[in-house]
Amino acid sequence: MRPKNRESDRCPICGRHCSVYDRSSIIRSWRALDFAGILVYINAYTQRIRCPKHGVLVAAVPWAFHDSGFTKSFDLTATWMAENLSRSAVAEYLRIDWKTVARCITRARKYIEPDPGKRLDNLVNIGIDETSYRKGHKYITVIVNHDTNTVVWASNKHGKEIFSKFLESLTPEQRASIKVVTGDGARWIDQCIEEYLPNCARCVDSFHVVEWANEALDALRKEAWRDAHQELKELKKTVKRKRGRGALKDKDSIAVHKAEEKAAEIKGSAYALGKAPEHLTNKQETQLAEIAVSNKRLYRGYLLKEQLRLILHMDDADEAKEELDRFFWRATHSRIDEFKELGHKIRRHEEHILNTIRLKMSNARIESTNNKIKLIIRRAFGFRDVESMIDMIMLVCSNIKVPLPNRPIAEPEN
Numbered sequence: 094m095r096p097k098n099r100e101s102d103r104c105p106i107c108g109r110h111c112s113v114y115d116r117s118s119i120i121r122s123w124r125a126l127d128f129a130g131i132l133v134y135i136n137a138y139t140q141r142i143r144c145p146k147h148g149v150l151v152a153a154v155p156w157a158f159h160d161s162g163f164t165k166s167f168d169l170t171a172t173w174m175a176e177n178l179s180r181s182a183v184a185e186y187l188r189i190d191w192k193t194v195a196r197c198i199t200r201a202r203k204y205i206e207p208d209p210g211k212r213l214d215n216l217v218n219i220g221i222d223e224t225s226y227r228k229g230h231k232y233i234t235v236i237v238n239h240d241t242n243t244v245v246w247a248s249n250k251h252g253k254e255i256f257s258k259f260l261e262s263l264t265p266e267q268r269a270s271i272k273v274v275t276g277d278g279a280r281w282i283d284q285c286i287e288e289y290l291p292n293c294a295r296c297v298d299s300f301h302v303v304e305w306a307n308e309a310l311d312a313l314r315k316e317a318w319r320d321a322h323q324e325l326k327e328l329k330k331t332v333k334r335k336r337g338r339g340a341l342k343d344k345d346s347i348a349v350h351k352a353e354e355k356a357a358e359i360k361g362s363a364y365a366l367g368k369a370p371e372h373l374t375n376k377q378e379t380q381l382a383e384i385a386v387s388n389k390r391l392y393r394g395y396l397l398k399e400q401l402r403l404i405l406h407m408d409d410a411d412e413a414k415e416e417l418d419r420f421f422w423r424a425t426h427s428r429i430d431e432f433k434e435l436g437h438k439i440r441r442h443e444e445h446i447l448n449t450i451r452l453k454m455s456n457a458r459i460e461s462t463n464n465k466i467k468l469i470i471r472r473a474f475g476f477r478d479v480e481s482m483i484d485m486i487m488l489v490c491s492n493i494k495v496p497l498p499n500r501p502i503a504e505p506e507n
């Protein structure tokens with residue numbers, strides 16, 4: 094191949110027409126999309142140009158992005174596929190490994206969105222969320238625009254430092270337009286808001302609050318299971334001793350059987366306790382009903398969790414405030430340490446929870462964006478460098494459509 098005259102001798106960075114520095118006699122080749130299952134390469138002589146701004150560089154070719162061993166259509170197709178298909182499907186179909194797909198995505202993103210900073214204009218309701226990957230050893234922080242359900246910024250690591258970095262990267266006008274920040278209960282979010290966004294309302298995502306309650310309930314369940322297990326062990330010991338003395342009675346074996354059932358019931362109830370009642374299966378409903386009878390303490394914890402979950406669904410902030418007061422009283426008088434603690438935690442975050450209800454930061458939408466990001470992170474997991482992971486998150490969690498070669502560009506959905 095040879096570029097047309099008006100497309101040759103251009104700087105690969107600024108696209109400017111430059112003078113030729115030297116011509117090489119080496120043929121370079123680019124991998125193109127397969128033709129009916131046959132590998133296709135494009136071969137061309139390269140030449141170097143001298144750009145007044147960027148110096149001596151290999152001239153750009155119209156069929157490939159700068160520094161790529163693939164054609165533009167290949168890079169874009171790989172990106173489109175990575176958004177829509179599984180890792181193994183993309184790698185197998187294109188006959189490249191997943192790490193190479195990561196590089197295609199990075200190049201494609203630079204082309205599709207040369208100025209990602211535009212996403213930071215006119216933000217109003219934003220959310221900050223951290224997701225761990227590599228089994229919780231590494232973190233990625235994303236900033237979500239709740240009004241468009243898109244990710245506007247992402248970075249590796251997490252914590253105050255990262256959120257400050259984001260807020261510092263904004264212009265004063267960009268900062269001034271932000272009215273609401275949602276996130277989990279971390280204190281450094283409050284500190285950052287105080288420092289950079291003093292006029293902004295702070296909300297706590299409801300799904301985080303439900304998570305706290307579920308954690309408390311799970312700790313309680315484990316405790317109940319340990320107790321039941323201990324009870325069973327001791328019963329078995331007594332039975333063994335009685336059997337040795339020949340004094341074993343029917344009622345002893347029944348007691349053992351009952352204790353066994355109770356322990357198994359608690360062990361198997363994790364899902365039933367954690368789920369919302371409207372999503373329970375018949376079997377799980379039965380499990381719950383059994384716990385209501387056999388383990389009153391655990392069931393009390395369950396009811397407290399459900400009460401909190403219902404408050405978070407309320408529309409009226411004043412009513413919710415009354416209910417939260419009632420919840421606080423019940424939790425702190427529950428004689429269950431986990432829930433006493435939860436009660437105090439909720440009280441500490443009460444203002445933020447009420448903000449969430451007042452400003453109608455709908456949980457369903459926020460949670461679904463959140464789940465989408467987690468899914469993408471899991472798929473991008475094989476990417477070695479974080480940059481590619483971020484590129485993929487930014488592309489997938491946006492309303493930008495990756496154009497397929499030789500097809501009309503679809504309108505972005507909103």
Ligand SMILES: [Zn+2]
Nearest residue numbers: 104107144147
């Ligand atoms: Zn240049």
